[in-house]
Amino acid sequence: MSGFTLRLKAPATERINLAGITPARLASLSSHEIGSLNVGIEKGGLALGDAFDISGSAGDTLTIEGSGAALDFVGGGLDSGSIRIIGDVGAYAARKMTGGKLEIRGNAGNYLGSGTTGGRIYVSGNAGDNLGGAIAGDRFGMLGGLAIIEGNVGHRAGEKMRRGIVIVRGKTGEGTGTRMIGGTIWAEGGIGPTPGLMMRRGTLIGPSVERLLPTFVDCGKHDLVIIRILARYLKGVLGDLAPKPMPLFVRKIAGDMAAIGRGEILLPAS
Protein backbone atom coordinates (compact mmCIF):
# COMPACT_ATOMS: atom_id res chain seq x y z
CA MET A 1 0.00 0.00 0.00
CA SER A 2 2.68 2.50 -0.97
CA GLY A 3 1.74 5.93 -2.25
CA PHE A 4 2.39 9.64 -1.97
CA THR A 5 1.45 11.80 1.00
CA LEU A 6 0.70 15.51 0.58
CA ARG A 7 0.89 17.65 3.69
CA LEU A 8 -0.35 21.23 3.43
CA LYS A 9 2.59 23.46 4.37
CA ALA A 10 0.48 26.30 5.73
CA PRO A 11 -3.20 27.19 5.90
CA ALA A 12 -4.27 28.01 2.34
CA THR A 13 -4.63 31.69 1.50
CA GLU A 14 -6.27 30.99 -1.84
CA ARG A 15 -8.47 28.24 -3.30
CA ILE A 16 -6.52 25.14 -4.27
CA ASN A 17 -7.78 23.03 -7.14
CA LEU A 18 -6.83 19.36 -6.80
CA ALA A 19 -8.76 18.09 -9.85
CA GLY A 20 -6.86 15.30 -11.50
CA ILE A 21 -4.46 14.80 -8.60
CA THR A 22 -4.92 11.05 -8.41
CA PRO A 23 -2.63 8.15 -7.46
CA ALA A 24 -2.49 6.93 -11.05
CA ARG A 25 -1.55 10.33 -12.44
CA LEU A 26 1.14 10.95 -9.81
CA ALA A 27 2.56 7.48 -10.47
CA SER A 28 3.08 8.40 -14.11
CA LEU A 29 5.11 11.54 -13.37
CA SER A 30 8.63 12.25 -12.16
CA SER A 31 9.06 13.92 -8.79
CA HIS A 32 9.93 17.18 -10.53
CA GLU A 33 6.81 17.02 -12.65
CA ILE A 34 4.68 16.25 -9.59
CA GLY A 35 6.05 19.21 -7.71
CA SER A 36 5.37 21.49 -10.70
CA LEU A 37 1.70 20.58 -11.15
CA ASN A 38 -0.43 23.70 -11.04
CA VAL A 39 -3.07 23.54 -8.33
CA GLY A 40 -3.75 27.26 -8.12
CA ILE A 41 -6.66 29.17 -9.59
CA GLU A 42 -5.10 32.62 -9.71
CA LYS A 43 -3.08 34.18 -12.50
CA GLY A 44 0.37 33.26 -11.23
CA GLY A 45 -0.61 29.68 -10.51
CA LEU A 46 0.45 27.61 -7.53
CA ALA A 47 2.76 24.61 -7.78
CA LEU A 48 1.78 21.48 -5.89
CA GLY A 49 5.26 21.39 -4.39
CA ASP A 50 4.89 24.96 -3.08
CA ALA A 51 1.59 24.23 -1.36
CA PHE A 52 2.36 20.76 -0.02
CA ASP A 53 5.22 18.76 1.38
CA ILE A 54 5.34 15.71 -0.85
CA SER A 55 6.60 12.42 0.51
CA GLY A 56 6.31 8.74 -0.25
CA SER A 57 6.53 6.92 -3.53
CA ALA A 58 4.28 5.97 -6.39
CA GLY A 59 1.44 3.61 -5.46
CA ASP A 60 -2.28 3.15 -5.58
CA THR A 61 -3.03 5.41 -2.62
CA LEU A 62 -2.73 9.11 -2.01
CA THR A 63 -2.97 10.64 1.45
CA ILE A 64 -3.66 14.33 1.99
CA GLU A 65 -2.96 15.61 5.47
CA GLY A 66 -3.70 18.94 7.09
CA SER A 67 -6.49 19.48 4.63
CA GLY A 68 -8.94 22.36 4.87
CA ALA A 69 -12.06 23.79 3.30
CA ALA A 70 -10.01 25.69 0.69
CA LEU A 71 -9.15 22.46 -1.14
CA ASP A 72 -11.59 22.07 -4.03
CA PHE A 73 -12.10 19.22 -6.49
CA VAL A 74 -10.36 16.71 -4.22
CA GLY A 75 -10.59 13.33 -5.91
CA GLY A 76 -11.82 14.96 -9.11
CA GLY A 77 -11.42 12.51 -11.96
CA LEU A 78 -10.37 9.64 -9.68
CA ASP A 79 -10.64 6.41 -11.64
CA SER A 80 -8.75 3.87 -9.55
CA GLY A 81 -6.88 3.49 -6.29
CA SER A 82 -7.79 5.45 -3.22
CA ILE A 83 -7.41 8.95 -1.82
CA ARG A 84 -7.57 9.49 1.91
CA ILE A 85 -7.98 13.00 3.29
CA ILE A 86 -7.38 13.90 6.91
CA GLY A 87 -9.38 17.06 7.49
CA ASP A 88 -12.09 18.97 5.70
CA VAL A 89 -12.37 19.54 1.96
CA GLY A 90 -13.98 22.30 -0.06
CA ALA A 91 -16.42 22.13 -2.94
CA TYR A 92 -16.72 19.68 -5.80
CA ALA A 93 -14.92 16.76 -4.15
CA ALA A 94 -15.18 13.59 -6.27
CA ARG A 95 -16.23 15.67 -9.27
CA LYS A 96 -16.56 13.31 -12.26
CA MET A 97 -15.00 10.46 -10.31
CA THR A 98 -15.36 7.18 -12.22
CA GLY A 99 -13.87 4.61 -9.84
CA GLY A 100 -11.69 4.01 -6.81
CA LYS A 101 -12.32 5.18 -3.29
CA LEU A 102 -12.36 8.66 -1.78
CA GLU A 103 -12.27 8.78 1.99
CA ILE A 104 -12.70 12.12 3.70
CA ARG A 105 -12.00 12.13 7.43
CA GLY A 106 -13.73 15.43 8.01
CA ASN A 107 -16.47 17.49 6.39
CA ALA A 108 -17.09 18.00 2.69
CA GLY A 109 -18.27 21.21 1.04
CA ASN A 110 -20.92 21.80 -1.59
CA TYR A 111 -21.43 19.67 -4.69
CA LEU A 112 -19.74 16.56 -3.36
CA GLY A 113 -20.06 13.82 -5.97
CA SER A 114 -21.36 15.97 -8.81
CA GLY A 115 -21.00 14.15 -12.11
CA THR A 116 -19.66 11.05 -10.34
CA THR A 117 -20.20 7.90 -12.40
CA GLY A 118 -18.57 5.24 -10.22
CA GLY A 119 -16.45 4.44 -7.20
CA ARG A 120 -17.11 4.95 -3.54
CA ILE A 121 -17.12 8.15 -1.46
CA TYR A 122 -16.96 8.10 2.32
CA VAL A 123 -17.30 11.20 4.50
CA SER A 124 -16.93 10.85 8.25
CA GLY A 125 -18.49 14.24 8.92
CA ASN A 126 -21.11 16.37 7.19
CA ALA A 127 -21.53 17.35 3.55
CA GLY A 128 -22.72 20.71 2.23
CA ASP A 129 -25.44 21.64 -0.20
CA ASN A 130 -26.10 19.93 -3.53
CA LEU A 131 -24.55 16.61 -2.63
CA GLY A 132 -24.62 14.59 -5.87
CA GLY A 133 -26.14 17.60 -7.57
CA ALA A 134 -25.62 19.11 -11.00
CA ILE A 135 -23.43 22.15 -11.40
CA ALA A 136 -24.31 24.92 -13.86
CA GLY A 137 -23.91 23.61 -17.39
CA ASP A 138 -24.26 19.97 -16.41
CA ARG A 139 -27.26 18.00 -17.58
CA PHE A 140 -27.19 15.60 -14.65
CA GLY A 141 -25.89 15.39 -11.12
CA MET A 142 -24.55 12.11 -9.80
CA LEU A 143 -24.58 9.37 -12.45
CA GLY A 144 -23.38 6.35 -10.50
CA GLY A 145 -21.26 5.16 -7.61
CA LEU A 146 -21.92 5.07 -3.93
CA ALA A 147 -21.58 7.83 -1.34
CA ILE A 148 -21.78 7.39 2.42
CA ILE A 149 -22.06 10.44 4.65
CA GLU A 150 -21.86 9.74 8.36
CA GLY A 151 -23.24 13.13 9.35
CA ASN A 152 -25.90 15.44 7.93
CA VAL A 153 -26.10 16.93 4.46
CA GLY A 154 -27.26 20.33 3.23
CA HIS A 155 -30.01 21.45 0.91
CA ARG A 156 -31.04 19.96 -2.44
CA ALA A 157 -29.04 16.75 -2.14
CA GLY A 158 -29.38 14.76 -5.35
CA GLU A 159 -30.55 17.64 -7.53
CA LYS A 160 -30.85 16.23 -11.06
CA MET A 161 -29.22 13.03 -9.82
CA ARG A 162 -29.71 10.27 -12.37
CA ARG A 163 -28.14 7.12 -10.92
CA GLY A 164 -26.12 5.90 -7.94
CA ILE A 165 -26.76 5.58 -4.23
CA VAL A 166 -26.28 8.11 -1.44
CA ILE A 167 -26.51 6.97 2.17
CA VAL A 168 -26.79 9.67 4.80
CA ARG A 169 -26.51 8.52 8.37
CA GLY A 170 -27.95 11.80 9.62
CA LYS A 171 -30.59 14.08 8.10
CA THR A 172 -30.88 15.66 4.70
CA GLY A 173 -31.68 19.32 4.24
CA GLU A 174 -34.49 21.03 2.40
CA GLY A 175 -35.36 20.02 -1.15
CA THR A 176 -33.70 16.61 -1.17
CA GLY A 177 -34.12 15.02 -4.60
CA THR A 178 -35.16 18.23 -6.31
CA ARG A 179 -35.52 17.53 -10.06
CA MET A 180 -34.19 14.04 -9.40
CA ILE A 181 -34.16 11.74 -12.43
CA GLY A 182 -33.09 8.45 -10.84
CA GLY A 183 -30.93 6.85 -8.19
CA THR A 184 -31.47 6.41 -4.47
CA ILE A 185 -30.94 8.60 -1.42
CA TRP A 186 -31.32 6.79 1.88
CA ALA A 187 -31.40 9.20 4.85
CA GLU A 188 -31.27 7.18 8.04
CA GLY A 189 -31.83 10.24 10.22
CA GLY A 190 -34.77 11.53 8.22
CA ILE A 191 -35.61 13.44 5.07
CA GLY A 192 -35.71 17.23 5.28
CA PRO A 193 -38.64 19.44 4.28
CA THR A 194 -40.24 19.56 0.82
CA PRO A 195 -38.28 16.84 -0.92
CA GLY A 196 -38.61 15.94 -4.58
CA LEU A 197 -39.68 19.20 -6.21
CA MET A 198 -40.21 18.31 -9.91
CA MET A 199 -38.74 14.89 -9.23
CA ARG A 200 -39.28 12.56 -12.24
CA ARG A 201 -37.97 9.22 -11.00
CA GLY A 202 -35.73 7.97 -8.21
CA THR A 203 -36.16 6.88 -4.62
CA LEU A 204 -35.86 8.70 -1.30
CA ILE A 205 -35.83 6.44 1.76
CA GLY A 206 -35.95 7.45 5.37
CA PRO A 207 -37.68 6.95 8.73
CA SER A 208 -39.58 10.22 8.34
CA VAL A 209 -40.05 13.26 6.17
CA GLU A 210 -40.36 16.74 7.62
CA ARG A 211 -42.94 18.26 5.24
CA LEU A 212 -44.31 16.96 1.96
CA LEU A 213 -45.07 18.99 -1.12
CA PRO A 214 -48.77 18.99 -2.03
CA THR A 215 -47.91 17.35 -5.34
CA PHE A 216 -46.89 14.08 -3.64
CA VAL A 217 -49.55 11.41 -3.20
CA ASP A 218 -49.88 8.53 -0.75
CA CYS A 219 -49.92 5.14 -2.52
CA GLY A 220 -50.38 3.14 0.68
CA LYS A 221 -48.57 0.39 2.53
CA HIS A 222 -46.60 -2.17 0.50
CA ASP A 223 -44.15 -5.05 0.77
CA LEU A 224 -41.74 -4.10 -2.02
CA VAL A 225 -39.33 -6.69 -3.36
CA ILE A 226 -36.97 -3.94 -4.55
CA ILE A 227 -36.39 -2.85 -0.94
CA ARG A 228 -35.20 -6.38 -0.12
CA ILE A 229 -32.91 -6.37 -3.14
CA LEU A 230 -31.49 -2.97 -2.23
CA ALA A 231 -30.88 -3.98 1.39
CA ARG A 232 -29.11 -7.19 0.37
CA TYR A 233 -27.07 -5.41 -2.27
CA LEU A 234 -25.89 -2.76 0.21
CA LYS A 235 -25.10 -5.37 2.85
CA GLY A 236 -23.04 -7.20 0.25
CA VAL A 237 -20.97 -4.22 -0.87
CA LEU A 238 -20.81 -2.23 2.37
CA GLY A 239 -20.92 -4.84 5.12
CA ASP A 240 -21.28 -3.08 8.46
CA LEU A 241 -21.56 0.31 6.78
CA ALA A 242 -24.87 -0.69 5.17
CA PRO A 243 -27.95 1.07 6.49
CA LYS A 244 -30.26 -0.80 8.81
CA PRO A 245 -32.85 -2.58 6.62
CA MET A 246 -36.28 -1.02 6.32
CA PRO A 247 -39.21 -2.91 7.85
CA LEU A 248 -41.01 -5.37 5.58
CA PHE A 249 -43.82 -2.94 4.86
CA VAL A 250 -43.19 0.60 3.67
CA ARG A 251 -45.47 3.49 2.83
CA LYS A 252 -44.96 4.65 -0.73
CA ILE A 253 -45.47 8.32 -1.51
CA ALA A 254 -45.30 9.04 -5.23
CA GLY A 255 -44.37 12.26 -6.96
CA ASP A 256 -43.79 14.82 -8.12
CA MET A 257 -47.19 14.62 -9.79
CA ALA A 258 -46.45 18.05 -11.25
CA ALA A 259 -43.80 16.23 -13.31
CA ILE A 260 -44.29 12.60 -14.42
CA GLY A 261 -44.77 11.25 -10.90
CA ARG A 262 -42.56 8.19 -11.16
CA GLY A 263 -40.45 9.19 -8.16
CA GLU A 264 -41.10 7.80 -4.71
CA ILE A 265 -40.52 8.48 -1.03
CA LEU A 266 -40.47 5.30 1.04
CA LEU A 267 -41.17 5.53 4.75
CA PRO A 268 -41.71 2.78 7.33
CA ALA A 269 -45.38 1.82 7.33
CA SER A 270 -46.98 2.54 10.69
Next chain:
Amino acid sequence: MSMTVNGVVVDDTFAEAFGMSGTGIIITADTLKWARIAATVATGFGTSVIGCGAECGIDRELSPDETPDGRPGVRILMFGFSPDALVPQIRNRIGQCVLTSPGSACYAGLKAAQSIGLGKAPRFFGDGFQTAKKLGTSRYWRVPVMDGEFVIEEETGVTTEAVGGGNMLIVGNDRAGLLETAEEAVEAISKVDDVITPFPGGIVRSGSKVGAKYSGMFASTNDAFCPTLRGTVKSELGPDTLAVLEIVIDGLTSKAVAEAMRAGLKAVTNSGAKRGVTRITAGNYGGKLGQHHYHLKDLI
Protein backbone atom coordinates in the same frame (compact mmCIF):
# COMPACT_ATOMS: atom_id res chain seq x y z
CA MET B 1 -15.53 -54.44 -25.59
CA SER B 2 -18.44 -54.26 -23.18
CA MET B 3 -18.03 -54.63 -19.42
CA THR B 4 -20.35 -55.85 -16.71
CA VAL B 5 -20.89 -53.81 -13.55
CA ASN B 6 -23.02 -55.27 -10.75
CA GLY B 7 -24.76 -57.51 -13.24
CA VAL B 8 -25.49 -54.74 -15.78
CA VAL B 9 -23.74 -54.89 -19.14
CA VAL B 10 -22.21 -51.54 -20.09
CA ASP B 11 -21.71 -51.25 -23.84
CA ASP B 12 -18.40 -50.03 -25.22
CA THR B 13 -19.97 -47.05 -26.90
CA PHE B 14 -20.42 -43.33 -26.43
CA ALA B 15 -23.11 -40.68 -26.20
CA GLU B 16 -22.82 -38.09 -28.93
CA ALA B 17 -23.84 -34.57 -27.92
CA PHE B 18 -23.99 -31.19 -29.58
CA GLY B 19 -22.86 -27.65 -28.84
CA MET B 20 -25.71 -25.41 -27.75
CA SER B 21 -26.36 -22.03 -26.20
CA GLY B 22 -27.59 -22.02 -22.63
CA THR B 23 -28.82 -19.55 -20.08
CA GLY B 24 -29.84 -19.59 -16.42
CA ILE B 25 -32.68 -17.72 -14.73
CA ILE B 26 -33.55 -17.44 -11.04
CA ILE B 27 -37.21 -17.31 -10.14
CA THR B 28 -38.19 -16.33 -6.60
CA ALA B 29 -41.53 -16.02 -4.84
CA ASP B 30 -42.96 -15.59 -1.36
CA THR B 31 -42.73 -19.34 -0.82
CA LEU B 32 -40.75 -22.15 -2.41
CA LYS B 33 -44.05 -23.67 -3.49
CA TRP B 34 -44.87 -20.67 -5.67
CA ALA B 35 -41.33 -20.33 -7.00
CA ARG B 36 -41.55 -23.98 -8.03
CA ILE B 37 -44.95 -23.45 -9.65
CA ALA B 38 -43.66 -20.53 -11.73
CA ALA B 39 -40.51 -22.46 -12.69
CA THR B 40 -42.46 -25.58 -13.63
CA VAL B 41 -44.83 -23.66 -15.86
CA ALA B 42 -42.03 -21.60 -17.45
CA THR B 43 -40.08 -24.74 -18.35
CA GLY B 44 -43.11 -26.65 -19.62
CA PHE B 45 -43.23 -27.75 -23.25
CA GLY B 46 -39.44 -27.55 -23.28
CA THR B 47 -38.33 -31.08 -24.02
CA SER B 48 -36.62 -30.73 -27.38
CA VAL B 49 -35.47 -27.88 -29.60
CA ILE B 50 -36.93 -29.80 -32.54
CA GLY B 51 -40.50 -29.05 -31.58
CA CYS B 52 -40.41 -26.75 -28.57
CA GLY B 53 -37.94 -24.05 -29.55
CA ALA B 54 -35.90 -24.60 -26.40
CA GLU B 55 -34.98 -27.34 -23.97
CA CYS B 56 -35.79 -26.23 -20.44
CA GLY B 57 -35.77 -27.57 -16.95
CA ILE B 58 -35.24 -26.87 -13.27
CA ASP B 59 -31.59 -27.03 -12.25
CA ARG B 60 -32.05 -26.71 -8.50
CA GLU B 61 -33.86 -25.04 -5.66
CA LEU B 62 -32.23 -22.05 -3.97
CA SER B 63 -32.31 -21.09 -0.33
CA PRO B 64 -33.15 -17.47 0.59
CA ASP B 65 -29.42 -16.82 1.12
CA GLU B 66 -28.75 -17.61 -2.52
CA THR B 67 -31.25 -15.26 -4.14
CA PRO B 68 -31.00 -11.50 -4.76
CA ASP B 69 -34.15 -10.72 -2.78
CA GLY B 70 -33.68 -13.13 0.13
CA ARG B 71 -36.72 -15.21 -0.75
CA PRO B 72 -36.79 -18.87 -1.72
CA GLY B 73 -36.17 -19.55 -5.38
CA VAL B 74 -35.56 -21.95 -8.19
CA ARG B 75 -32.92 -21.82 -10.90
CA ILE B 76 -34.06 -22.86 -14.34
CA LEU B 77 -31.91 -23.48 -17.41
CA MET B 78 -32.86 -22.97 -21.06
CA PHE B 79 -30.97 -24.32 -24.06
CA GLY B 80 -31.33 -23.39 -27.71
CA PHE B 81 -29.47 -23.43 -30.99
CA SER B 82 -28.09 -19.90 -30.46
CA PRO B 83 -28.43 -16.90 -28.14
CA ASP B 84 -30.76 -15.31 -30.72
CA ALA B 85 -32.96 -18.39 -30.69
CA LEU B 86 -33.31 -18.08 -26.90
CA VAL B 87 -34.55 -14.48 -27.04
CA PRO B 88 -38.19 -15.22 -28.03
CA GLN B 89 -38.24 -18.23 -25.71
CA ILE B 90 -37.26 -16.10 -22.73
CA ARG B 91 -39.67 -13.34 -23.72
CA ASN B 92 -42.63 -15.69 -24.05
CA ARG B 93 -41.93 -18.07 -21.19
CA ILE B 94 -41.09 -15.33 -18.67
CA GLY B 95 -43.81 -13.02 -19.94
CA GLN B 96 -46.54 -15.61 -19.88
CA CYS B 97 -45.51 -17.91 -17.05
CA VAL B 98 -43.44 -15.96 -14.50
CA LEU B 99 -44.80 -12.43 -14.78
CA THR B 100 -48.26 -13.92 -14.28
CA SER B 101 -47.37 -16.03 -11.24
CA PRO B 102 -48.31 -14.51 -7.83
CA GLY B 103 -45.45 -12.90 -5.92
CA SER B 104 -42.81 -13.88 -8.46
CA ALA B 105 -39.57 -12.10 -9.35
CA CYS B 106 -36.95 -13.02 -11.90
CA TYR B 107 -33.17 -12.58 -11.92
CA ALA B 108 -30.06 -13.49 -13.86
CA GLY B 109 -29.09 -17.08 -13.14
CA LEU B 110 -25.83 -17.24 -15.05
CA LYS B 111 -22.74 -15.07 -15.07
CA ALA B 112 -21.08 -15.15 -18.47
CA ALA B 113 -19.16 -12.86 -20.79
CA GLN B 114 -22.15 -12.61 -23.10
CA SER B 115 -25.57 -11.50 -21.94
CA ILE B 116 -29.11 -11.76 -23.24
CA GLY B 117 -32.28 -9.81 -22.52
CA LEU B 118 -34.35 -11.07 -19.61
CA GLY B 119 -36.57 -8.19 -18.58
CA LYS B 120 -36.03 -6.14 -21.71
CA ALA B 121 -39.33 -7.19 -23.22
CA PRO B 122 -41.52 -8.10 -20.20
CA ARG B 123 -40.94 -4.65 -18.69
CA PHE B 124 -43.16 -3.10 -21.36
CA PHE B 125 -46.12 -4.79 -19.69
CA GLY B 126 -45.82 -1.85 -17.28
CA ASP B 127 -47.27 0.44 -19.95
CA GLY B 128 -45.01 3.31 -18.98
CA PHE B 129 -45.51 2.90 -15.22
CA GLN B 130 -42.44 0.65 -14.98
CA THR B 131 -39.31 2.05 -13.32
CA ALA B 132 -35.76 0.79 -13.12
CA LYS B 133 -33.20 0.65 -10.33
CA LYS B 134 -29.56 0.07 -11.19
CA LEU B 135 -27.52 -1.51 -8.40
CA GLY B 136 -23.89 -2.20 -9.24
CA THR B 137 -23.87 -3.69 -12.70
CA SER B 138 -27.44 -5.00 -12.55
CA ARG B 139 -30.55 -3.11 -13.60
CA TYR B 140 -33.83 -4.22 -12.06
CA TRP B 141 -37.17 -3.36 -13.63
CA ARG B 142 -40.18 -2.84 -11.41
CA VAL B 143 -43.42 -3.53 -13.23
CA PRO B 144 -46.63 -2.65 -11.37
CA VAL B 145 -49.00 -5.63 -11.24
CA MET B 146 -52.14 -6.41 -9.29
CA ASP B 147 -50.36 -7.99 -6.29
CA GLY B 148 -47.64 -5.33 -6.04
CA GLU B 149 -44.60 -5.20 -8.29
CA PHE B 150 -43.03 -7.76 -10.60
CA VAL B 151 -39.26 -7.26 -10.35
CA ILE B 152 -37.14 -8.56 -13.20
CA GLU B 153 -33.45 -8.09 -13.92
CA GLU B 154 -32.72 -6.59 -17.32
CA GLU B 155 -30.24 -9.21 -18.53
CA THR B 156 -28.91 -12.65 -17.78
CA GLY B 157 -25.77 -14.41 -18.97
CA VAL B 158 -25.70 -16.75 -21.95
CA THR B 159 -23.03 -19.23 -22.89
CA THR B 160 -22.32 -20.78 -26.27
CA GLU B 161 -20.24 -23.48 -24.58
CA ALA B 162 -23.31 -25.43 -23.47
CA VAL B 163 -23.90 -29.03 -24.46
CA GLY B 164 -27.18 -30.70 -25.41
CA GLY B 165 -27.90 -34.35 -25.93
CA GLY B 166 -25.80 -36.18 -23.40
CA ASN B 167 -27.67 -39.45 -23.04
CA MET B 168 -27.89 -43.00 -21.79
CA LEU B 169 -30.22 -45.82 -22.83
CA ILE B 170 -31.31 -48.19 -20.09
CA VAL B 171 -32.30 -51.61 -21.39
CA GLY B 172 -34.17 -54.28 -19.42
CA ASN B 173 -36.72 -57.02 -19.12
CA ASP B 174 -39.01 -55.48 -16.49
CA ARG B 175 -40.77 -52.28 -17.54
CA ALA B 176 -41.76 -51.20 -14.01
CA GLY B 177 -38.30 -51.94 -12.64
CA LEU B 178 -36.71 -50.12 -15.54
CA LEU B 179 -38.78 -47.01 -14.82
CA GLU B 180 -37.88 -47.10 -11.12
CA THR B 181 -34.21 -47.39 -12.01
CA ALA B 182 -34.44 -44.53 -14.50
CA GLU B 183 -36.16 -42.41 -11.86
CA GLU B 184 -33.29 -43.09 -9.48
CA ALA B 185 -30.81 -42.09 -12.15
CA VAL B 186 -32.68 -38.82 -12.80
CA GLU B 187 -32.69 -38.14 -9.05
CA ALA B 188 -28.92 -38.67 -8.94
CA ILE B 189 -28.43 -36.40 -11.96
CA SER B 190 -30.56 -33.68 -10.39
CA LYS B 191 -27.94 -33.32 -7.65
CA VAL B 192 -25.38 -32.22 -10.26
CA ASP B 193 -25.33 -28.44 -10.80
CA ASP B 194 -25.70 -26.78 -14.20
CA VAL B 195 -27.58 -29.64 -15.88
CA ILE B 196 -31.17 -30.52 -16.66
CA THR B 197 -32.99 -33.58 -17.95
CA PRO B 198 -35.61 -31.85 -20.11
CA PHE B 199 -37.99 -34.73 -20.89
CA PRO B 200 -41.04 -35.69 -18.77
CA GLY B 201 -39.72 -36.65 -15.36
CA GLY B 202 -36.29 -36.60 -17.01
CA ILE B 203 -37.06 -39.78 -18.97
CA VAL B 204 -37.75 -40.42 -22.68
CA ARG B 205 -39.54 -43.50 -23.93
CA SER B 206 -39.55 -42.37 -27.56
CA GLY B 207 -35.91 -42.20 -28.51
CA SER B 208 -35.49 -40.93 -32.05
CA LYS B 209 -33.28 -41.39 -35.06
CA VAL B 210 -32.46 -38.62 -37.52
CA GLY B 211 -34.88 -38.33 -40.45
CA ALA B 212 -37.86 -40.43 -41.54
CA LYS B 213 -39.46 -41.97 -44.56
CA TYR B 214 -41.91 -39.06 -44.61
CA SER B 215 -40.77 -35.75 -46.02
CA GLY B 216 -40.75 -32.90 -43.52
CA MET B 217 -40.02 -35.12 -40.54
CA PHE B 218 -36.68 -34.26 -38.88
CA ALA B 219 -36.78 -37.23 -36.53
CA SER B 220 -38.68 -40.47 -36.18
CA THR B 221 -38.85 -43.48 -33.90
CA ASN B 222 -35.57 -45.24 -33.18
CA ASP B 223 -36.73 -48.58 -34.65
CA ALA B 224 -33.51 -50.35 -33.73
CA PHE B 225 -34.42 -49.87 -30.04
CA CYS B 226 -38.15 -50.63 -30.32
CA PRO B 227 -38.70 -54.07 -28.74
CA THR B 228 -41.90 -54.73 -30.68
CA LEU B 229 -40.01 -54.43 -33.98
CA ARG B 230 -37.35 -56.94 -33.00
CA GLY B 231 -37.07 -59.44 -35.80
CA THR B 232 -38.52 -57.07 -38.40
CA VAL B 233 -35.68 -54.49 -38.42
CA LYS B 234 -31.98 -54.50 -37.73
CA SER B 235 -32.55 -54.46 -33.98
CA GLU B 236 -30.05 -53.44 -31.32
CA LEU B 237 -31.93 -55.43 -28.69
CA GLY B 238 -31.43 -58.92 -27.36
CA PRO B 239 -34.23 -61.51 -27.24
CA ASP B 240 -35.15 -60.90 -23.57
CA THR B 241 -35.46 -57.12 -23.80
CA LEU B 242 -38.89 -55.78 -22.95
CA ALA B 243 -38.30 -52.03 -22.87
CA VAL B 244 -35.73 -49.26 -23.25
CA LEU B 245 -35.78 -45.87 -21.52
CA GLU B 246 -33.49 -42.95 -22.33
CA ILE B 247 -32.24 -40.09 -20.19
CA VAL B 248 -31.19 -36.96 -22.09
CA ILE B 249 -28.94 -34.44 -20.38
CA ASP B 250 -28.27 -30.80 -21.26
CA GLY B 251 -25.61 -28.85 -19.40
CA LEU B 252 -24.01 -25.44 -19.32
CA THR B 253 -20.59 -27.07 -19.71
CA SER B 254 -19.28 -30.34 -21.12
CA LYS B 255 -17.82 -31.11 -17.70
CA ALA B 256 -21.24 -30.81 -16.06
CA VAL B 257 -22.78 -33.18 -18.63
CA ALA B 258 -20.01 -35.72 -18.03
CA GLU B 259 -20.56 -35.46 -14.26
CA ALA B 260 -24.28 -35.93 -14.72
CA MET B 261 -23.74 -39.01 -16.90
CA ARG B 262 -21.36 -40.40 -14.33
CA ALA B 263 -23.98 -39.92 -11.59
CA GLY B 264 -26.69 -41.50 -13.74
CA LEU B 265 -24.57 -44.50 -14.70
CA LYS B 266 -23.64 -45.08 -11.08
CA ALA B 267 -27.29 -45.07 -10.02
CA VAL B 268 -28.25 -47.52 -12.76
CA THR B 269 -25.41 -49.95 -12.15
CA ASN B 270 -25.86 -49.79 -8.37
CA SER B 271 -29.45 -50.96 -8.27
CA GLY B 272 -30.50 -51.79 -11.82
CA ALA B 273 -29.82 -55.52 -11.98
CA LYS B 274 -32.27 -56.44 -9.23
CA ARG B 275 -34.99 -54.46 -11.04
CA GLY B 276 -34.51 -56.14 -14.37
CA VAL B 277 -31.98 -53.80 -15.99
CA THR B 278 -29.75 -55.89 -18.20
CA ARG B 279 -27.76 -53.40 -20.15
CA ILE B 280 -26.86 -49.75 -20.52
CA THR B 281 -25.85 -48.14 -23.78
CA ALA B 282 -25.87 -44.70 -25.42
CA GLY B 283 -27.09 -42.99 -28.54
CA ASN B 284 -24.73 -41.69 -31.21
CA TYR B 285 -24.54 -40.99 -34.91
CA GLY B 286 -21.21 -42.65 -35.52
CA GLY B 287 -19.39 -39.69 -34.05
CA LYS B 288 -19.71 -37.58 -37.16
CA LEU B 289 -22.43 -35.10 -36.10
CA GLY B 290 -21.83 -34.12 -32.50
CA GLN B 291 -18.75 -32.35 -31.15
CA HIS B 292 -18.95 -33.98 -27.73
CA HIS B 293 -18.45 -37.72 -27.15
CA TYR B 294 -19.00 -39.27 -23.73
CA HIS B 295 -17.63 -42.83 -23.60
CA LEU B 296 -19.51 -44.90 -21.04
CA LYS B 297 -16.44 -46.86 -19.96
CA ASP B 298 -14.68 -43.60 -19.05
CA LEU B 299 -17.56 -42.58 -16.81
CA ILE B 300 -18.02 -45.81 -14.86
